[in-house]
Amino acid sequence: MTTEFTSHHLTEAVVDSIEATADPRLRELLAALTRHLHAFARESRLTQQEWERAIGFLTATGQTCTDTRQEFVLLSDVLGVSMLVETINSDGRAGATESTVLGPFHMTESPVRELGANIDLVGGGEPCVVSGRVLSRNGTPLPGTVVDVWQANDQGFYDVQQPEVQPPGNGRGLFTADAEGRFWFRTCVPSPYPIPTDGPVGDLLRATARHPYRPAHIHFIASAVGHTPVTTHIFVAGSDHLDSDAVFAVKPSLVQDFTTTDDPSLAREFGIPNPFRHARFDLVLNPA
Amino acid sequence: MTTEFTSHHLTEAVVDSIEATADPRLRELLAALTRHLHAFARESRLTQQEWERAIGFLTATGQTCTDTRQEFVLLSDVLGVSMLVETINSDGRAGATESTVLGPFHMTESPVRELGANIDLVGGGEPCVVSGRVLSRNGTPLPGTVVDVWQANDQGFYDVQQPEVQPPGNGRGLFTADAEGRFWFRTCVPSPYPIPTDGPVGDLLRATARHPYRPAHIHFIASAVGHTPVTTHIFVAGSDHLDSDAVFAVKPSLVQDFTTTDDPSLAREFGIPNPFRHARFDLVLNPA
Numbered sequence: 001m002t003t004e005f006t007s008h009h010l011t012e013a014v015v016d017s018i019e020a021t022a023d024p025r026l027r028e029l030l031a032a033l034t035r036h037l038h039a040f041a042r043e044s045r046l047t048q049q050e051w052e053r054a055i056g057f058l059t060a061t062g063q064t065c066t067d068t069r070q071e072f073v074l075l076s077d078v079l080g081v082s083m084l085v086e087t088i089n090s091d092g093r094a095g096a097t098e099s100t101v102l103g104p105f106h107m108t109e110s111p112v113r114e115l116g117a118n119i120d121l122v123g124g125g126e127p128c129v130v131s132g133r134v135l136s137r138n139g140t141p142l143p144g145t146v147v148d149v150w151q152a153n154d155q156g157f158y159d160v161q162q163p164e165v166q167p168p169g170n171g172r173g174l175f176t177a178d179a180e181g182r183f184w185f186r187t188c189v190p191s192p193y194p195i196p197t198d199g200p201v202g203d204l205l206r207a208t209a210r211h212p213y214r215p216a217h218i219h220f221i222a223s224a225v226g227h228t229p230v231t232t233h234i235f236v237a238g239s240d241h242l243d244s245d246a247v248f249a250v251k252p253s254l255v256q257d258f259t260t261t262d263d264p265s266l267a268r269e270f271g272i273p274n275p276f277r278h279a280r281f282d283l284v285l286n287p288a
Numbered sequence: 289m290t291t292e293f294t295s296h297h298l299t300e301a302v303v304d305s306i307e308a309t310a311d312p313r314l315r316e317l318l319a320a321l322t323r324h325l326h327a328f329a330r331e332s333r334l335t336q337q338e339w340e341r342a343i344g345f346l347t348a349t350g351q352t353c354t355d356t357r358q359e360f361v362l363l364s365d366v367l368g369v370s371m372l373v374e375t376i377n378s379d380g381r382a383g384a385t386e387s388t389v390l391g392p393f394h395m396t397e398s399p400v401r402e403l404g405a406n407i408d409l410v411g412g413g414e415p416c417v418v419s420g421r422v423l424s425r426n427g428t429p430l431p432g433t434v435v436d437v438w439q440a441n442d443q444g445f446y447d448v449q450q451p452e453v454q455p456p457g458n459g460r461g462l463f464t465a466d467a468e469g470r471f472w473f474r475t476c477v478p479s480p481y482p483i484p485t486d487g488p489v490g491d492l493l494r495a496t497a498r499h500p501y502r503p504a505h506i507h508f509i510a511s512a513v514g515h516t517p518v519t520t521h522i523f524v525a526g527s528d529h530l531d532s533d534a535v536f537a538v539k540p541s542l543v544q545d546f547t548t549t550d551d552p553s554l555a556r557e558f559g560i561p562n563p564f565r566h567a568r569f570d571l572v573l574n575p576a
Binding site for chain 2: 020
């Protein structure tokens with residue numbers, strides 16, 4: 001009996017052992033996972049020492065998780081699995097705004113704000129207006145759409161990361177589109193930032209000579225009655241790291257110009273110092 | 289751009305991102321792992337909710353680990369990965385005693401004992417003698433081989449699991465083979481036992497309608513000068529669960545008769561009540 005035969009026999013023994021699983025989807029997922037995990041070990045001729053090191057890494061990853069930190073989500077992010085799962089499940093959304101990962105910073109509720117409000121409660125960054133419409137795929141405006149927004153400040157930190165510098169809710173807002181489906185708010189231009197690197201995922205990035213940066217972006221979740229909600233970002237055109245996002249979340253359609261605008265009357269209308277940066281884009285939702 | 293194309297493109301982007309990894313073996317392993325993990329998600333059409341549940345399971349597994357409990361090793365065991373890695377790395381050992389998993393109970397050092405000593409310090413089980421020789425693959429005896437032995441008691445518990453009932457070192461012994469390579473010791477016949485089921489791995493076994501039992505066995509590590517050590521078990525022929533070991537570690541060559549022996553003079557020689565059970569087998573090592 002060859003080792004190769006024995007190892008395939010072992011894989012099938014594991015798959016057979018879960019035959020009586022009550023939930024057929026769980027059985028399907030575990031069988032597929034077992035086959036791929038075993039194929040990985042077999043093809044790589046994984047050694048005992050390597051597997052022990054992997055077990056140690058997974059253990060440390062679990063033990064780094066707290067109520068406010070999810071190191072396994074971060075691991076999933078840097079291995080592209082979060083974005084892959086997102087992509088797999090975005091079938092049939094053609095024509096609508098593309099989605100991307102939720103990320104780990106949607107952990108507090110955004111404060112309800114009036115259209116036009118400034119979500120930059122601290123100041124110091126480059127003044128910016130974000131405006132657009134929420135539309136159904138056929139172009140019909142979607143009044144009353146709830147638009148949840150969150151972003152890092154111009155130094156690359158979210159409010160929850162800098163409680164001593166930023167008040168809670170800085171960089172966050174929950175807006176409701178007007179009767180024509182329009183939304184607009186003031187903010188500062190966000191900055192690229194590194195994902196947390198003081199845990200096992202940081203060790204992994206260093207061992208693989210990868211940088212931890214995400215290009216500058218603003219997060220959105222748009223939810224309208226009768227439509228599938230979309231979770232997405234817009235990325236600042238020209239930002240560093242657009243071609244090497246640490247979590248692989250950039251889609252070309254989501255990169256937006258933050259145009260430098262010199263228009264005193266428009267500035268007055270938005271209540272922002274002239275000149276200012278202006279990002280204009282529409283959120284397009286699919287009927288549910 | 290189809291979702292299928294995008295998702296494959298994403299996989300290659302992750303593999304490309306680790307191109308500059310200094311350790312070529314780490315790069316190879318991570319590339320293979322990424323490809324298999326992504327293929328698993330793609331083929332299964334893994335949903336966000338399913339992936340979140342998986343992340344929760346992995347987090348709980350990491351957080352169940354302590355200084356004396358390794359739930360990720362247990363997970364690896366019940367998915368057959370520990371045994372697979374063991375099998376992959378046992379190539380070229382033909383003719384020697386087959387190896388099997390170390391298991392999680394080799395956590396304390398076995399006490400040094402004289403040949404013939406009784407490792408059952410409590411009594412109550414069925415009296416038993418284990419005897420045999422340690423040989424090199426060509427049949428040459430290997431005097432002085434260190435034979436490390438550990439087993440559960442007749443109730444299915446190791447000493448470390450029952451500190452209130454079993455003294456430390458119960459069921460354990462570190463023996464040295466004599467001038468003819470022989471080893472022998474007294475014990476009780478071990479019992480099948482369940483792996484720990486009060487953590488995430490227990491939840492997984494219940495969800496997949498699997499029992500947690502291992503068939504009755506005695507662990508060995510044999511280490512001789514100039515030879516590759518072997519880590520193995522012997523299994524009690526006729527034990528329950530021989531065909532459904534929760535950790536997939538049974539190999540037919542390791543199943544041994546524990547023969548009921550009615551031989552007063554032999555019993556006297558071993559210092560054991562007559563009749564007794566007797567397991568006889570040789571440990572065969574490969575030259576290093």
